[in-house]
Amino acid sequence: MTTPSEPGVAQTDPGLGAIMRERRQLINLGYRMLGSLVEAEDAVQETYARWYAMSPSERDAIRSPGAWLTTVASRICLDLLGSARARRERYVGEWIPEPLPEPAEWATGRLGGAAADPADRVTLDESVTMAFLVMLDSFTPAERVTFILHEVFGYSFAEVAEIVGRTPAACRQLASSARRRVRASQPAPTPAAQHAGIVRDFKQAWEAKDINALVGLLDPGATAVADGGGVVSAVLGPIDGSEQIARYAVGIATWAPGMTILERMVNGRPGLVAQRDGVTVVVMAFEIVDGRIKHIWGVRNPDKLRSWTVVDR
Numbered sequence: 001m002t003t004p005s006e007p008g009v010a011q012t013d014p015g016l017g018a019i020m021r022e023r024r025q026l027i028n029l030g031y032r033m034l035g036s037l038v039e040a041e042d043a044v045q046e047t048y049a050r051w052y053a054m055s056p057s058e059r060d061a062i063r064s065p066g067a068w069l070t071t072v073a074s075r076i077c078l079d080l081l082g083s084a085r086a087r088r089e090r091y092v093g094e095w096i097p098e099p100l101p102e103p104a105e106w107a108t109g110r111l112g113g114a115a116a117d118p119a120d121r122v123t124l125d126e127s128v129t130m131a132f133l134v135m136l137d138s139f140t141p142a143e144r145v146t147f148i149l150h151e152v153f154g155y156s157f158a159e160v161a162e163i164v165g166r167t168p169a170a171c172r173q174l175a176s177s178a179r180r181r182v183r184a185s186q187p188a189p190t191p192a193a194q195h196a197g198i199v200r201d202f203k204q205a206w207e208a209k210d211i212n213a214l215v216g217l218l219d220p221g222a223t224a225v226a227d228g229g230g231v232v233s234a235v236l237g238p239i240d241g242s243e244q245i246a247r248y249a250v251g252i253a254t255w256a257p258g259m260t261i262l263e264r265m266v267n268g269r270p271g272l273v274a275q276r277d278g279v280t281v282v283v284m285a286f287e288i289v290d291g292r293i294k295h296i297w298g299v300r301n302p303d304k305l306r307s308w309t310v311v312d313r
Helices: 015-022 023-034 036-053 056-060 065-089 128-137 139-153 159-164 168-185 192-207 212-219 242-255
Strands: 218-227 261-267 269-276 279-289 290-297
Touching: 023 036, 023 261, 023 279, 036 065, 036 279, 065 139, 065 159, 128 139, 128 168, 128 279, 128 290, 139 168, 159 168, 168 242, 192 212, 192 242, 192 261, 192 269, 192 279, 192 290, 212 218, 212 242, 218 242
Parallel strands: 218 290
Antiparallel strands: 261 269, 269 279, 279 290
């Protein structure tokens, strides 16, 4: 059986180019639904496997291959979201969505060791900020799929209903409920320049081990969460309060000397990357509310850091 990964197929199969052009849309959709680029890639691979498992006559009978691929990929993501809750109950410590770098800084590809294809990269916008993805994790699978398909990708409720197996009216209710929760939980975004300045001040205070400066940058009710996945050491629960977070940050700087802290864009917003011996060991995303840091998410699980380049600056 011919597969999309075989070289030269695009030249021998005129229809393949059109089919493979859907890949970026599917990756973008899958990442927003699952919060994991690895799982999104797996879902897209499974989608194409199902396409090529059909006979040529069956494929020719499909009027809109793009719509078929989106429907199948969305249903696969819906199934994965249903099982993800059980998997995350067994996850060691806190689960944080997989962070993404700027397109220019993507590491070599995760599949087959090939360089990452620019067409496969996730488009970075407000729907992939870490704060937004974390909020989406509180949705039911049906809410999340419906909200993303309708609100982010503009699918009609009739189209969404066919995908999630509910009526258009039920999908409209799911989307309305999700929108209310988004409005209630998402503060007005901090301007990028102000966000970057606060993150830079945090970096400098962290490097200086200045607890008072760190406390001044943090909201008194701030929360920090780390994700080591049981693969590397990380605090297992949230750290609450500005002073507790500041002391923990200074402790890390003391216990792990030789770290290089770099300012980087994380999921389209200014963040920090820590490296040791040229290897990325943590990626940090920030939510800033009213001029202070409200949430910090630190991803240490190396399985979630495969997209990050090794940069020496």
